Amino acid sequence: MSPTSIAIVGFGKIARDQHVPALHDNTAFSLDAVASRNASLEGVAHFRDIQTLLDERPDIQAVSLCAPPQVRYRQACAAIAAGKHVMLEKPPGATLSEVEDLRAQAERAGVTLFATWHSRYAAAVAQARDWLRERHVTAVDVQWKEDVRRWHPGQEWIWEAGGLGVFDPGINALSIITAILPEAFFLTQGELEVPANRQGPIAATLAFSDRRGAAIRAEFDWRQTGPQTWDIHVETDAGPLALTQGGSCLRIGDEIVLEGDDVEYPGLYARFAELIARGESDVDVAPLRHVADAFLLGKRVEVEAFHE
Template sequence: MSPLRLGLVGVGKIARDQHVPSIEATSGITLTAAASRSATIEGAANFASLIDMLEGARIDAVALCTPPQVRHALALQALRAGKHVLLEKPPGATLSEMDDLVAAARDAGVTLFATWHSRFAPAVEPARDYLKDKRVLRAVITWKEDVRRWHPGQDWIWEPGGLGVFDPGINALSIATRILPKPFFLTGGTLETPENRQAPIAARLSFTDADGLDLFADFDWRQEGPQTWDIEVELSGGHGLKLSGGGKTLHIDGEKRIDAPDAEYRGIYRHFVDLVASGRSDVDVSPLRHVADAFMLGRRETVAAFHDETAAH
């Protein structure tokens, strides 16, 4: 079977750091073309727009690494052109537009893959397997990082649809929705929004499930120094599980079971190749739904202005 010929749209930090090397390391797919208004990828045919790429390159699939606010229109163009589509997280700016894309992919008979890269961290599936028949009593998500380190000068993340601190926080929610044995839902929360921004810089959320789960999430984009990406789960009988490092390390009852290097995006592209080969799509919007619920139910608090000095460089 010939490798899947991929066109990459949006040549920014995440594309260069993760997508390009992961595509190169994955069999069954090859980076054929790229579309960007201001950047190029060596060894690929480069275009100024997706439309130009669709007209000028022989490709089978498109990976969209643009900000989520513009992704729906681009995905729709690619799907209607008969291309398989991979969406960076979050898959879109709204839940309703995702319904539209699912229908468009079905009508075109092509694959649509809404990626959640943190679900491909090495300890996530083992954690899911361990918890699948357990009664979870309590869980705490602590997801704190430095926005200046990970999104230097990227103003789009502070605009409506950019999600603010939920850009990393949705990674934690993507893991939680994967590993916890029952669906959970929001009961309340607080969103801290800088006075000069449209999106929150911190969020504290409470969730429960049909059995009375006590789930608390603490997201913060102001943490300097070591970064924190932990999920701790308390079970009956004094047992417990901890995922740390964003899903790279797993402890069960205090014993380290897994500590493996990051290969999330390689997992994404392996799964994409398999989806296309089998004629399937994979679109789970539950992490995005939890974020939408937070914006609907969360109490707003205005905090000090945030200024990104890296934007001037």
């Protein structure tokens, strides 16, 4: 079969660092266009915006939307109306309602919609999920702490309403635990630390409980310099499990079971190709729902102003 002709819309750091290499190594796709106001890719057709792309390149079959979530809904609407398959970077939208409407639009149009959670495709996540499936979880501790200046230099949109603040990385942890924990869980309380000059939180502490009463605690912080921390520790009736390094390393008890490579975005595009071939969609909003709950239930505490 011929590869699916795909375009990237929104060509920032994540598109360059992750999407382009993953597409380059995937024979199911041909990267044939980029739509971006401020950036282009050598050797690939460039368009200023998605509508111009759709008007001038009707042969494009799929789009990967990497623009900020605040503008992604309108872009996805245009692509679906044009009959294109759509892949959404995380978070899939600025609100739950937007994503649910996109799901309905894609179903009516008969196209694939894929709301991606790249951290779920980290090397050790599937094996952790399988091991926990037969265990009783008693406690979970999530530590997701990184340096915003390192990962989001000059990106003001992440601090604006709809940009999620520290939940931009924190939602990655939530995407993992919603995938690996055998019981549903619910927020019971939270605290959001919001800089005096920003709309989005720079840190958050969340407490959840699952149906069986297991305590789940998550700490997200964007102020950590030096080594970065992306760790999940789970206590069970069969001993502890640790999923560290963003989900690429798995330890069960005292044994390192798996240390894997960075396979997240290749995994996403393999899944997207599979969904297109099957004529299916994959739109799981559970991680975004937990973030929405945090903004609903979390206590806001003002902290010192943040400057780049």
